[in-house]
């Protein structure tokens with residue numbers, strides 16, 4: 001892969017979009033490589049968390065590649081939008097938690113990539129935006145939907161209608177980023193959170209993610225119903241017996257993902 005790096009650090013995977021000369025802009029090749037990296041993560045049952053970040057000093061991802069899109073026909077735009085959606089859907093569908101380490105510009109498709117992760121930590125240098133209307137288009141990789149669900153309609157509309165960037169502090173203020181870290185501490189912080197998650201019961205973490213995401217579009221009683229079923233199902237796992245036995249025996253649990 002030329003523009004996407006996948007590195008493994010024990011149970012934690014790191015995907016880096018690494019095309020710094022174009023501020024990590026997403027063209028078809030980058031999206032295809034990202035899709036391959038996500039498939040490798042999905043197939044690796046030893047992994048417990050994934051961090052997604054951008055290569056170089058300036059950008060997380062500065063958007064879809066404007067040079068590639070500039071002369072798109074309607075049909076080409078549709079195919080490109082489908083590719084972007086399917087890659088971000090596959091990222092969102094990973095059973096392990098996915099953390100966005102937003103280290104610089106996260107614009108357009110870059111914000112949309114971060115929004116397809118479970119949560120976002122931002123460096124002080126991060127800038128978020130959906131500037132598509134400045135190009136006379138709209139967000140095309142899920143930004144109108146995922147941003148709205150996360151920060152609410154009015155905040156999403158303000159960002160999308162103006163196309164203006166917001167800094168990391170404002171992103172935290174509106175609930176887009178969870179924390180703002182000094183640039184040099186961003187990856188260490190994300191790895192610390194990923195390492196904590198990696199120590200927990202993996203099937204339980206996966207079920208928690210499944211139920212939170214699956215319940216978001218449901219009525220409360222239906223969401224509670226899938227929670228109740230998942231809760232009960234976990235009592236059929238060896239890890240549940242190990243977790244509770246270890247607690248009662250005052251020792252650390254050793255989970256087997258089973």
Ligand code: CAA
Pocket residue numbers: 021022023025062063064065066067084105107108109110112131132135138139140141143
């Ligand atoms: N696509 C293609 N190339 C891009 C790019 C993008 N989204 N963003 C930056 N680049 C390229 C620049 O063209 C430039 O290339 P050259 O050196 O060959 O000229 C290089 O990256 C460095 O960028 P700048 O010189 O512009 O750097 P800067 O520090 O002056 O500005 C910036 C940084 C504010 C992020 C600016 O690059 C910028 O505004 N980029 C575009 C952001 C944008 O509009 N993103 C949304 C794209 S549309 C989209 O994403 C649709 C969707 O929802 C799917």
